[in-house]
Amino acid sequence: MNITVIGTGYVGLVSGVCYAEIGNQVICVDKDPRKIEMLNAGEIPIYEPGLKELAAVNRTAGKLSFTGDLASAVRQSDVIIIAVGTPPLPNGEANLAFIDQVALEIAEAMNGHKIIAVKSTVPVGTNERLAQLIRSRTNHDFDSISLPEFLREGSAIEDTLHPDRIVIGAECQSAADTMVQLHKPLTEQIVVTDIRSAEMIKYASNAFLATKISFINEIANICEKVGADVTKVAEGMGHDKRIGPSFLKAGIGYGGSCFPKDTSALIQIAGHVDYEFKLLRSVVEVNQDQRFNVIRKLETIFHGELKGKTVAVWGLAFKPNTDDVRDSPALEIIQHLVDQGVKVKAYDPIAMDSFQALFGKDGVEWCSSALETAQDADALCLLTEWDEFASVDLLRLQNVLKQPILIDGRNVFKEENLLGTDFIYYSVGRPNLNQGVKQPMPVL
């Protein structure tokens, strides 16, 4: 098929490359000339393992191209996929200005029947509104499709080429059939439904996963008080097929470009129809508080006196294998430490530049390796579970720290890793490993 993908962010770029990979002719469009220039030079504006190589193969094969010329791309294509950003507004609602603009530009460019599919995450009813907008600007026929995206950063290619399911929201059977044909090479698990349900599936899926994370984080907090190990609790729960093992890793809470944005948007969507989504409100609140788990531990260790201490931070990205720092817990944790008069040293294998672009360069000592970061620090906080950190020699680490205090916000290290070391070690929801301040367990 001839496909245009509009927007070369995570979703658009990965989707475009993968549609080409399965044999389609794909044009990726972006209004940012610098991005198009980079892409045409074989560079990739985001860090995503394997993406650069897959894009190069498909460009060389003539199946993939990049342009800023939306109108020409639309005219050459039968299927137009919109994948522009819908970032949150200050009140939590999705900002639909970019998608509206793109819809208008598509309408002006149309030269015949098109299928117009929306991959961007949009509130229920948006596809219908966009269809009206397009209809008001063109006499050409088109079919609207809601095509929600479930890829995860860091494993985006694998998720796109081997998805758990594809969801297609359509009003017209023949357009739905075309989209099923397009996605058949990826999976047999294709859910075809109406447009509003498809839009809701995306929000409900992300809200449910966020709920699992906040749930296990609260269980972890209770585990710390009652002397249970949350990793064992999660393992024991996860074997139950009705629960499943994934998204039960306790830590310092979720971040990223999707969960925080989509949970807030769903609370707003519910609010617009006079429904208070109490459960999801709590999920967001728990997540917000969980970021301070690390700070609370530092305060316990230093008896509330953080001022003047040097704290090393490992990991700035919201999760490993990405340079994305949007809503990363590290932003808030580091800001809080700096505000408390702590001297912060920080390092991330990939996300240093993107973090500095958002946080600013001042107030933090930026380091170029894990051990350099830890040098002479009073405590080390691990905030992102990069493999690089798990493989650090703990005895060397202990020697470079001023005090061997390690707060593992992602439960990276195991008991056997710590044997033979003098670490005062804290993790999340594993009180048996929390060496240092031995609190007597309450009699239950």
Ligand code: UDX
């Ligand atoms: C998520 C959804 O998984 C994906 O389907 C959707 O399309 C976009 O949003 P992503 O934001 O890339 O993907 O990351 P994900 O792997 O889901 O992790 C999100 C956050 O949750 C990260 O901060 C991660 O550290 C945290 N997390 C995840 C946990 O704290 N515990 C877990 O068990 C899983």
